[in-house]
Amino acid sequence: MSKSAGAKLTSAIFCNSASKGESGKVNCKGVFTSFLAWSYPTSVRIWYALLTVYGLPAGTTTITASISRGKGRKTTLTSADIQRGKGDLGSVINMPLGYKFPSEGFYSVHFNVVGTTETLRVPLLVATQPWPRTTKRQREFFKSHPAIPHSIRMNVLCSNCSRPFMFEENILPEEELAEGVLPFPESGELECGTCSHALHLKDIQGQLRSSLKTAVLAAMRGGK
Numbered sequence: 001m002s003k004s005a006g007a008k009l010t011s012a013i014f015c016n017s018a019s020k021g022e023s024g025k026v027n028c029k030g031v032f033t034s035f036l037a038w039s040y041p042t043s044v045r046i047w048y049a050l051l052t053v054y055g056l057p058a059g060t061t062t063i064t065a066s067i068s069r070g071k072g073r074k075t076t077l078t079s080a081d082i083q084r085g086k087g088d089l090g091s092v093i094n095m096p097l098g099y100k101f102p103s104e105g106f107y108s109v110h111f112n113v114v115g116t117t118e119t120l121r122v123p124l125l126v127a128t129q130p131w132p133r134t135t136k137r138q139r140e141f142f143k144s145h146p147a148i149p150h151s152i153r154m155n156v157l158c159s160n161c162s163r164p165f166m167f168e169e170n171i172l173p174e175e176e177l178a179e180g181v182l183p184f185p186e187s188g189e190l191e192c193g194t195c196s197h198a199l200h201l202k203d204i205q206g207q208l209r210s211s212l213k214t215a216v217l218a219a220m221r222g223g224k
Ligand SMILES: [Zn+2]
Pocket: 158, 159, 160, 161, 162, 163, 192, 193, 194, 195, 196, 197
């Protein structure tokens, strides 16, 4: 008999946000199977894995999550200690995950019940998106519809020393930025003036531009 006769991992899904709801149920929003990315390494992507497990033994069970690209080396993401509740047949575990993807392609997230051979592998695709360019017509539409946001600010922390930087992405490049607000650098990289760590910003900028473009396309379709 293998040791894995105990806890069984039966399913896992990924979602954008998850929280414990009533009577131990988990509410989740934005279930997905792939990340869209604009540059590499990506910004740190944060997501949740909802994992169902049956047959938990008494006491504490530790489950780890790790990630690999294809059949490559695994990187540990997190671990969770769980206790079997009274009368529990199964449990839903909400694991927050975070990872900076170094390249596009198929990844696998591996869940393992520590001390056993019980594992579950879930595929995760990272798909590169074209740069969200805007046409002259779209920029004119933004100008004539000031109620539709044409800029977004984002606070980015240096991942080494936590110094904050405020960046703004603006579809209308002729607008001046407020004091203390930085434009995204053309190269996509900024050296932190405090610790010299290189911040990779192209992926975040792409996410912001893409959401602005999606909003204007929706508004144009709506004929507002
Ligand atoms: Zn720094």
